[in-house]
Amino acid sequence: MIAPYCRSVECCILVFSLAENDTGDSSIETLDMWLKFFRDNETPGEAPVVLIGNKVDIVDEKSRSVSKKELNLWCSRNNIEAYFEVSAKDGTNVEETIEEIAKISCIYHSQAEQYCVHYEYYLSVFRKEDNLMFNNLKKRRSDGLFKLENMQYHFPKIKNIDNGFLDAVGIDLGTTRCYAAVKRKNGIESIALENTGNRLLSSYVSFDENHVKCGEVVTNRMQFYEKSTVFDSKRIIGKLYTFIDADNSWQFSITKYFNRAKIGIISPDGKTSKFPEEISAALLKHVKIKCEEIQGKELNETVITVPAMFDEIQNEATYAAAMLAGWKKIHLLPEPVAAAFAYFIDKPIPSNSKLFLFDLGGGTSFLILELEIIGRSGDPYLGGRDFDNILIEYFREQLLSQYGVTVAESKKYKLMMECQEIKHNLSSRNEDKLAVDDYDLTKVNDYIPITRQQFETLAENLLMLIKSNITAALENAGVKLDEINKVLYVGGGSRMPIIKDLLLHETFPNAEHCYEQNPDEVVAVGAAYYSYHLPSFKTNENRCSVI
Structure with missing residues (x-):
C-alpha cells in the first residue's frame, strides 16, 4: 500500500497501489487504518476524502489487490467523496482526476474559514503539477473574490459605452430565473438564454441524460423526470444542512454530508448526489456559453449579482460555482446596487435622495446615494x-x-x-x-x-409579511416612511397590481415611483453596466471600494 496524502481544510487524498505486492499491505484494512489516522489527527471531520487507485503494473483483474466493486462499497460505507483510478506510468485519467479534485476542493473551500496545507512532506510526494494546481486554486480565489463588507458604491460620471475593446457581462443568478446582459454596439442589452429566443432562463437543471440540461427544456419535461431535476439551488447554496428548510415542491432529496447539504437525484447511472454549487455552476456555464455565442468570442470576466442578505459563506459558495462554470475573473455585486445602476446610469440622482428598492424575489433593501446600503431586511423564503x-x-x-x-x-x-x-x-x-x-x-x-x-x-397574509419586512428595513436604517424620495421596482413580482397598490398608495404615497419596462431584467443590465465601468473604478480616485 502506498498511502501518502495531501491534507488541507478542504480535502484529504489517499493514494494506493492497485497491484499486489510483496509486503501484503494493499488491502481494505490498510485503507481503514489510513482513514482513521486522517480523521483522528487534527483535521476537521467535515473535510472530504478522495481515494485514488494507481493502476501501474495492473495486467488484468486477477492482478488487482482489491476489486473495483469492493472499493466502491468501501467508499460508500465511509462517506468517501470520490474514487478515481489512474495510471501514473502512462498518465491515464490523471488530468481528469486533477480537474475533479480541483472541483471538490473548490466547493469545500467555499465554506471553509481558512485555507492551509498541512504535512508538506506528504504533499511533496505528489507530482509537481498537482502541487501547483492546489496553490493556484488558492491564489485564484484570493485574487478574485472581494468580500462584501464595505457597503459604499459610486456611479461613473458619464454613461460611456463606446469602447469597442471592453467586454461587459452581467448575470442575475435568480432563484427561479436567470438573466444575462452584455455590451453590444448599441449599448448594454439583455440577451436570449434559450434556443427559442427567450431571454429568461428558468433556474432548473436536469440530470436525466448524460449531459446536463437547463431551462425550459427541463421545465417542459418535469412531469417525466422530476426526480432528476433540481431547482431552488439559490435557497440552498452556502447553507449548513441544519439551516435548510425543505420545500414541499422539491422531488429531490436533501441529505446530510457531515455538516453540509447535498442534493439527491436520479441520473442515468442511478442515484447520485450533487452539491448546490454544482447546480448553480451548471446554470452559470449555460449562461457563459450563450454569452460567448452572442459575442462570438471567449469571455472570462463577469459580474454576478447576489442578494444583499447573503452572508460571506453564501457569497463564497456562489464564487465557487462561477469558478466551476469556467469564469476566470469573477466579481460579486449586491442585487440592489445592480438594480440602482440600471435605473440611474443615464440620469442624475438629486442630492440627498433616499431610495427604497423593492425586489419581491430577494426581499427588500434600502439604499442611499453614494450608493451606500444603510439598511436591509428581507426574507429569503418570501418571493x-x-x-x-x-x-x-x-x-x-x-x-x-x-x-x-x-x-x-x-x-x-x-x-x-x-x-x-x-x-x-x-x-x-x-x-x-x-x-x-x-x-x-x-x-x-x-x-x-x-x-x-x-x-x-x-394573498393578504403575504402582503402583511411584506409590509413587516419594509418596516424592518426602514427601522434598521433609522429612516421614516415620509423621508423616502424614490421607490424602485425590481423583479417580475413587482408587476402585480397588488404590489404596486401596496407601495404606491399604502406605504410611500409621497415618493416618486420608478418602473422599468422589464423589471425582471434590471439586475442583469445593471450588473453589465457595472462590469463595463470596472476599469474606470480601478483608475479613478473615487473608485468603487468593493464589488
Whole structure:
C-alpha cells in the first residue's frame, strides 16, 4: 500500500497501489487504518476524502489487490467523496482526476474559514503539477473574490459605452430565473438564454441524460423526470444542512454530508448526489456559453449579482460555482446596487435622495446615494414562489371539492407551471382559469376560474409579511416612511397590481415611483453596466471600494 496524502481544510487524498505486492499491505484494512489516522489527527471531520487507485503494473483483474466493486462499497460505507483510478506510468485519467479534485476542493473551500496545507512532506510526494494546481486554486480565489463588507458604491460620471475593446457581462443568478446582459454596439442589452429566443432562463437543471440540461427544456419535461431535476439551488447554496428548510415542491432529496447539504437525484447511472454549487455552476456555464455565442468570442470576466442578505459563506459558495462554470475573473455585486445602476446610469440622482428598492424575489433593501446600503431586511423564503403556492393550494382544493380529483404526482409540476402563468396573467387581466381536463381527461371543456380580486384576498397574509419586512428595513436604517424620495421596482413580482397598490398608495404615497419596462431584467443590465465601468473604478480616485 502506498498511502501518502495531501491534507488541507478542504480535502484529504489517499493514494494506493492497485497491484499486489510483496509486503501484503494493499488491502481494505490498510485503507481503514489510513482513514482513521486522517480523521483522528487534527483535521476537521467535515473535510472530504478522495481515494485514488494507481493502476501501474495492473495486467488484468486477477492482478488487482482489491476489486473495483469492493472499493466502491468501501467508499460508500465511509462517506468517501470520490474514487478515481489512474495510471501514473502512462498518465491515464490523471488530468481528469486533477480537474475533479480541483472541483471538490473548490466547493469545500467555499465554506471553509481558512485555507492551509498541512504535512508538506506528504504533499511533496505528489507530482509537481498537482502541487501547483492546489496553490493556484488558492491564489485564484484570493485574487478574485472581494468580500462584501464595505457597503459604499459610486456611479461613473458619464454613461460611456463606446469602447469597442471592453467586454461587459452581467448575470442575475435568480432563484427561479436567470438573466444575462452584455455590451453590444448599441449599448448594454439583455440577451436570449434559450434556443427559442427567450431571454429568461428558468433556474432548473436536469440530470436525466448524460449531459446536463437547463431551462425550459427541463421545465417542459418535469412531469417525466422530476426526480432528476433540481431547482431552488439559490435557497440552498452556502447553507449548513441544519439551516435548510425543505420545500414541499422539491422531488429531490436533501441529505446530510457531515455538516453540509447535498442534493439527491436520479441520473442515468442511478442515484447520485450533487452539491448546490454544482447546480448553480451548471446554470452559470449555460449562461457563459450563450454569452460567448452572442459575442462570438471567449469571455472570462463577469459580474454576478447576489442578494444583499447573503452572508460571506453564501457569497463564497456562489464564487465557487462561477469558478466551476469556467469564469476566470469573477466579481460579486449586491442585487440592489445592480438594480440602482440600471435605473440611474443615464440620469442624475438629486442630492440627498433616499431610495427604497423593492425586489419581491430577494426581499427588500434600502439604499442611499453614494450608493451606500444603510439598511436591509428581507426574507429569503418570501418571493414569487409563495404567490404561486397560494394558487396551487386554491386549485388543488377546487379540483378536489368540485370534481373529486386529486392531483397526481406526475401532474404536480404541470399545476405549478400553470399557476405561475395564471399569476402573470392576473397582472394584466381581471380573470383567468385552469383547465380541468389537464388533471381529469373525462372533464373536457371544464374550467375553474379565478379573479384578480380573489387572488388578492388569498394573498393578504403575504402582503402583511411584506409590509413587516419594509418596516424592518426602514427601522434598521433609522429612516421614516415620509423621508423616502424614490421607490424602485425590481423583479417580475413587482408587476402585480397588488404590489404596486401596496407601495404606491399604502406605504410611500409621497415618493416618486420608478418602473422599468422589464423589471425582471434590471439586475442583469445593471450588473453589465457595472462590469463595463470596472476599469474606470480601478483608475479613478473615487473608485468603487468593493464589488
